[in-house]
Amino acid sequence: MADLEERVQRLEAIEGIRRLKIRYAQLCDANYDPPGLTALFTEDAVWDGGDLGRYEGHDQIRGFWEGASKSFTFALHYMIGHTIDVDPPFTSGTGHWYIWEPATVNGRAVFLGATYDDVYQKVGGEWRFKQVNANLHFFTPYEDGWVKTPMMPMD
Amino acid sequence: MSIEDRIRTLEEIEAVRRVLAAVGATCDAPYDGAAFAGHFTEDGVMDLMEMGVYTGRAAIQEFIDGMRARVPFTMHYWDGYAIDVDGAEATATWYGFETPNLNGTAHLGGLTHDATLKKIEGCWMVTRLGQQLHFMTPYDKGWVRQRVTDQTA
Numbered sequence: 622m623a624d625l626e627e628r629v630q631r632l633e634a635i636e637g638i639r640r641l642k643i644r645y646a647q648l649c650d651a652n653y654d655p656p657g658l659t660a661l662f663t664e665d666a667v668w669d670g671g672d673l674g675r676y677e678g679h680d681q682i683r684g685f686w687e688g689a690s691k692s693f694t695f696a697l698h699y700m701i702g703h704t705i706d707v708d709p710p711f712t713s714g715t716g717h718w719y720i721w722e723p724a725t726v727n728g729r730a731v732f733l734g735a736t737y738d739d740v741y742q743k744v745g746g747e748w749r750f751k752q753v754n755a756n757l758h759f760f761t762p763y764e765d766g767w768v769k770t771p772m773m774p775m776d
Numbered sequence: 777m778s779i780e781d782r783i784r785t786l787e788e789i790e791a792v793r794r795v796l797a798a799v800g801a802t803c804d805a806p807y808d809g810a811a812f813a814g815h816f817t818e819d820g821v822m823d824l825m826e827m828g829v830y831t832g833r834a835a836i837q838e839f840i841d842g843m844r845a846r847v848p849f850t851m852h853y854w855d856g857y858a859i860d861v862d863g864a865e866a867t868a869t870w871y872g873f874e875t876p877n878l879n880g881t882a883h884l885g886g887l888t889h890d891a892t893l894k895k896i897e898g899c900w901m902v903t904r905l906g907q908q909l910h911f912m913t914p915y916d917k918g919w920v921r922q923r924v925t926d927q928t929a
Contacts, residue, residue: 625779626779629779629782629783629786632786633782633786636786636789640858643856643857643858643869644858646856646871647858647869650888695910695919697871697886697888697910698856698871699853699855699856699871699873700855700856700871701855701856721873723884723886723911723919725919725920728920729920730918730919730920730921763918763919763920764918
């Protein structure tokens with residue numbers, strides 16, 4: 622078994638990454654606060670949402686949040702069922718999360734179901750996103766549901 | 777910070793998470809007002825905004841027990857906790873998703889919560905519990921057509 626210091630560092634890293642992801646959720650729910658969200662990413666980070674687009678670096682990532690803040694006028698990001706892995710020296714890590722998101726998009730109530738595969742990096746003592754892969758499983762109008770309309774257009 | 781203090785902080789975060797989970801479970805149907813209120817300090821406050829402010833264990837217990845008549849069923853899915861511990865005091869925020877029966881109709885509720893806690897005689901006790909209601913909508917409508925159904929009627 623690893624020594625006590627290493628075991629504590631592992632638990633502190635997991636808790637720090639958990640807080641990073643919840644901060645991300647809270648800022649998304651605050652109308653996608655573009656500067657606040659961008660600051661959670663490393664300078665060279667990638668946010669890759671598949672059909673939602675791939676954004677690399679702070680400028681592109683901030684632009685993505687600026688667009689989201691116009692079309693998503695309401696959202697609650699329920700981040701659940703996560704696993705976080707970190708190894709010595711505890712300056713990077715990976716995580717898998719589920720998200721359940723009720724939202725209002727261009728005036729329509731929608732449900733979004735997705736998973737995240739993240740890569741984290743510690744920068745200046747703070748955890749940041751190095752890579753976020755958002756894997757969209759459904760994005761459906763409230764009235765339709767994910768069997769009738771699993772993926773509605775974003776615009 | 778010593779390694780003992782760092783371990784204590786992690787343990788206390790987990791302990792607060794456990795207390796808040798127990799609070800959520802006791803306000804699921806069939807509701808246990810005594811157990812729910814027992815997690816609060818004697819002068820604890822539950823601020824439900826549009827649903828009222830309840831101060832002290834007796835008032836909190838009465839409100840929760842009264843839910844049986846007003847809301848015959850609900851479940852509180854609580855997660856997404858952010859907990860900060862500073863010695864014998866703690867703050868927390870989290871998300872809630874609810875599935876109540878209101879007025880005989882299935883509803884979906886989207887909320888966020890916040891709390892302050894104090895550790896008293898080895899137990900974390902809630903000094904204040906708040907909630908922000910984002911939607912409480914009939915299942916067949918959604919939050920755009922009807923954002924909130926009155927839960928106090």
